[in-house]
Amino acid sequence: MSQVPQIKVPATYMRGGTSKGVFFNLAELPASCQVPGEARDKLLMRVIGSPDPYAKQIDGMGGATSSTSKTVILAKSTRPDHDVDYLFGQVAIDKAFVDWSGNCGNLSAAVGPFAISNGLIDPARVPSDGICTVRIWQANIGKTIIAHVPMTAGAVQETGDFELDGVTFPAAEVQLEFIDPADEGEGEGGGSMFPTGNLVDDLEVPGVGTLKATMINAGIPTIFVNAEAIGYTGTELQEAINGDSKALTMFETIRAYGALRMGLIKNVDEAAKRQHTPKVAFVAPAQTYTASSGKTVEAADIDLCVRALSMGKLHHAMMGTAAVAIGTAAAIPGTLVNLAAGGGERNAVRFGHPSGTLRVGAEAQQASGEWTVTKAIMSRSARVLMEGWVRVPGDTF
Known part of the structure; x- marks a missing residue:
C-alpha cells in the first residue's frame, strides 16, 4: 500500500x-x-x-x-x-x-x-x-x-x-x-430588495399551507414568516426544533418554495444544492424568555423575537447576514419583521435570539415607491x- x-x-x-x-x-x-x-x-x-x-x-x-x-x-x-x-x-x-x-x-x-x-x-x-x-x-x-x-x-x-x-x-x-446591503439576488429575483415586488406575500408551501411571508434580499436572501403561523412562539431554543425531524422538513420545504418564489432557483429540487441561501426565519412580538445561557431576556429590553435556521438547523444565536436582513426589514414599515416590532418607522431594533439579544441599525428611505437601504450597522468581535x-x-x- x-x-x-x-x-x-x-x-x-x-x-x-x-x-x-x-x-x-x-x-x-x-x-x-x-x-x-x-x-x-x-x-x-x-x-x-x-x-x-x-x-x-x-x-x-x-x-x-x-x-x-x-x-x-x-x-x-x-x-x-x-x-x-x-x-x-x-x-x-x-x-x-x-x-x-x-x-x-x-x-x-x-x-x-x-x-x-x-x-x-x-x-x-x-x-x-x-x-x-x-x-x-x-x-x-x-x-x-x-x-x-x-x-x-x-x-x-x-x-x-x-x-x-x-x-x-x-x-x-x-x-x-x-x-x-440590499439586492444580492440572482436570476429573476435579482435587481430588487423585494424580489416579488411585495413587502408581504402569500407563500404557498405544499404540506404546510399558505403563509404570510416577507422575502427580502438584504445581507443575505431571507424568508421571514410569523412564528404563530407555523405553531411556534418565537422563544424556542435549539433543542425544541433541531431534534424534530418533522419540523426540520417543514422549514426546508418553506425554504425551497421561498427560494423558488424569490427567483433564486428554477425548481425546488435545486434547493438541496444551495444550502447556505436563502435563510428561513420566524418572528414574534417581544416576549420574556430564558436564553440558552440560562439568563432571562425581558420583553421590555427587546423589540421583537427572531429565530433563524442555517444549513437546515436552528442557529444557536443569529447569523450576521440574517441580522442585516432583520435590521433592514424592521426599518421598512409593513414587513412582517417591522410589524412584529410594533410597526412604524425605526432606524434600529434590538431583537431576542436563542443566546440573548442583538442590536442592528439600518438606514432606509423610500423614493418613487421603491425602498432603498444605504447601510446596516452592527458590532461583533x-x-x-x-x-x-x-x-x-x-x-x-
Whole structure:
C-alpha cells in the first residue's frame, strides 16, 4: 500500500462573531487552489473534514455545525477604494460541496483583523493606536463592508470588555458597516430588495399551507414568516426544533418554495444544492424568555423575537447576514419583521435570539415607491484562536 505524505498549508483559525472558520491568504494556497474550481473545493472540504456521513467532522477543523463549518480566502484587493477581497465558503457537513452563494456576516468581523495582521493592508493606513478602517470587498455577493478595527501598540486589539450574546468571553468591539446591503439576488429575483415586488406575500408551501411571508434580499436572501403561523412562539431554543425531524422538513420545504418564489432557483429540487441561501426565519412580538445561557431576556429590553435556521438547523444565536436582513426589514414599515416590532418607522431594533439579544441599525428611505437601504450597522468581535498550518493528505486535490 502506497503512503501519501501530508502537505502543509498556512492558515489561521479564527472566531468572528458567533462563528468560527479557517482563514487563508489566497497567495499562500497551493497553485491549483488559487483559482475557483474542483481543486479548491476539495482542499477546503478536506481541511474542514467533509463530507462526513457521521456528521461530526472529527477528521478536520470543522465543528459539525453551520457556525463552525466555514472557510475564508482573503487577498489584497485590486478594486478601487478597497483594501481586501473577501471570499466565503460554507462547507456542507455530510455532502461533498462548498456553497459560495452568500456571505458570512459573523466572520466578516474577523476579515479586517486578519488582513491587518497578515500584511494585506497598506501600512500607511494602519495606525499604531486607535481605529483602523478596513474597506472590504465581499466577493460572493459583490458588496462593500467597512470594518472598524481597534489597534493598540501597532497590533490588532483582540481583548476587551465588549460582550456578545452567544460568545462566552468578552473581547474587543469591531463595528461593521454593510454598505448598500440590499439586492444580492440572482436570476429573476435579482435587481430588487423585494424580489416579488411585495413587502408581504402569500407563500404557498405544499404540506404546510399558505403563509404570510416577507422575502427580502438584504445581507443575505431571507424568508421571514410569523412564528404563530407555523405553531411556534418565537422563544424556542435549539433543542425544541433541531431534534424534530418533522419540523426540520417543514422549514426546508418553506425554504425551497421561498427560494423558488424569490427567483433564486428554477425548481425546488435545486434547493438541496444551495444550502447556505436563502435563510428561513420566524418572528414574534417581544416576549420574556430564558436564553440558552440560562439568563432571562425581558420583553421590555427587546423589540421583537427572531429565530433563524442555517444549513437546515436552528442557529444557536443569529447569523450576521440574517441580522442585516432583520435590521433592514424592521426599518421598512409593513414587513412582517417591522410589524412584529410594533410597526412604524425605526432606524434600529434590538431583537431576542436563542443566546440573548442583538442590536442592528439600518438606514432606509423610500423614493418613487421603491425602498432603498444605504447601510446596516452592527458590532461583533473577533479573535485568533490558532495560527500556523493545516495539514491535508497530498492526494486531496
